[in-house]
Amino acid sequence: MDITRRTFLHGAGAGLALSGIGAHRAWAETSLSFGGMQVQSLSDGHLVLPPDFIFGPMPQAELAPLLAERGIDPGDPLTPECNVTLLRDGERVVLFDTGAGNAFQPSAGELLDALDAAGVAPGDVTHVVFTHGHPDHLWGVLDDFDDPLFSEAEHMMGRAEWDYWYNPETVNTIDSGRTAFAVGARRRLEMLEDAITFFDDGEEILPGVAARATFGHSPGHMAFELRSGTEAVMVVGDSIGNHHVAFARPGWNSGSDQDQEMAAATRSKLLDQLAHEQTRLIGFHLPQGGIGRAERDGDGYRFVPEGA
Template sequence: MDITRRTFLHGAGAGLALGGLGAPRVWAETSLTFGTLQVQTLSDGHLVLPPDFIFGPMPQAELAPLLAERGIDPLSPLTPDCNVTLLRDGARLVLFDTGAGNAFQPTAGELLTALDAAGVAPEEVTHVVFTHGHPDHLWGVLDDFDDPLFAEAAHMMGRAEWDYWYNPETVNTIDSGRTAFAVGAKRRLAMLEDAITLFDDGEEILPGIAARATFGHTPGHMAFELRSGSDSVMVVGDSIANHHLAFARPGWNSGSDQDQETAAATRTLLLDQLAHEQTRLIGFHLPDGGLGRAERDGDGYRFVPETA
């Protein structure tokens, strides 16, 4: 299994920055090759989130020293990376999630730039596979004219996730702070209705790609095991959504999860499996391109990024 990492300079103003007039965005694209598969993580930018969006439901007295140990200011915005996974396997070019597009946050929606840096045109993508329907994973599926961006691709989503976001009642039952999530998801999925393939837990959705139910962050969230021979990597989406508390205290409820108790149980079981089997993982919001391992660390775990 071979790992490489390249550094790119991109983003609005990058050209000016070279002349000293701005601050470019620098990010690492990580590539992992095993068997017939080549996996790349591509940056869609990053989010800006209030701390309470994750830390709000956690036990505050126990939380404070853990944040201090990790140099995290509990009053400062969180800026998690957004890593889209691209799989090359012969003639197949499979994209896991599509990023945020241009309608969510101005710091995200950079997938097209990242694909261009990787030498990939949108029409070359053969399959788009969604982990779940949140804006930073789904909203980039449409272009600036509200047409499917990956027009030549087959689109795939877990059945439970599709049913949840496509249900017209979801907008009335979801937490009021996420109403826009439901409206945006329904509009985009309606555009894909004739091109979508649904699947269930445990299915091999494409050769070498198995779906794994990781419910809780959303009602039908899916992870995917990519396997070639004896090697594998798990695309975990947002089932492990950050590199600090999600690893150190996986059983704590996180405000980012829609069903917090289910998500915590899912996260704990998944981390136990990944650490025990030493399976590599790719997390959508993990640092350094998102690729690494989970290792036991006392009562919890820690994220160990892969290096070339």
């Protein structure tokens, strides 16, 4: 495929191939191909978060030197990238999550431009697969007229995640700071009700795509293993939510998780597997397009972007 100014794609080749562009985020900054699959990381922009949203429940005395080592000022806002994964496999064009749309944060909601740069129109998308129902992953599913944006696509969500967000009682039981999450999710899921397919942990939801329960960040959060032969990539969503503390101290509770203890246990187990098997991962909020691998680093891990 031709290289242009705004989209950087890597042609198919034997084994896993990957291209990256350095420090500046482009719409399709990183892509890889294996078997018949081509996977791209597309930018939906970034979020702006108060530090306590993640760091609040952590042991502050231990946190401070860890952040200092990584050049992170604990008083500065956090600005994590939002990376939407696009899979092209034969006639299938699959989106994992749909970004934030225009109703969440002004710094996010850029997926349509990213898709355009990658040569994909909304009507080309055959499947939309959700990791979970938080705004930056779900709210971009509707267009400006509140109709499904990907009108030709089959929409797919884990059964437990759907049940949680569709339940009208969730708005009354969720943490008060996330009430808008529940209201927004319910409204969007109502629009998808007649076009949704449910799946459970361990199911092969599409050829070469298996669902993996990674509960905790949200009640039914799912990751997805994309596999062709002996090669695989794990789309981890927000089960590994940042490139610093989540890797260095995966067992610490994070304020971004709805069930903090469950999420920490999930994160620790997943990182152990990824590091042991050296399986590539794509993280929704990881830097440089989110494609890389986890490596052991003392008692924890570190994120190594592909090509580093």
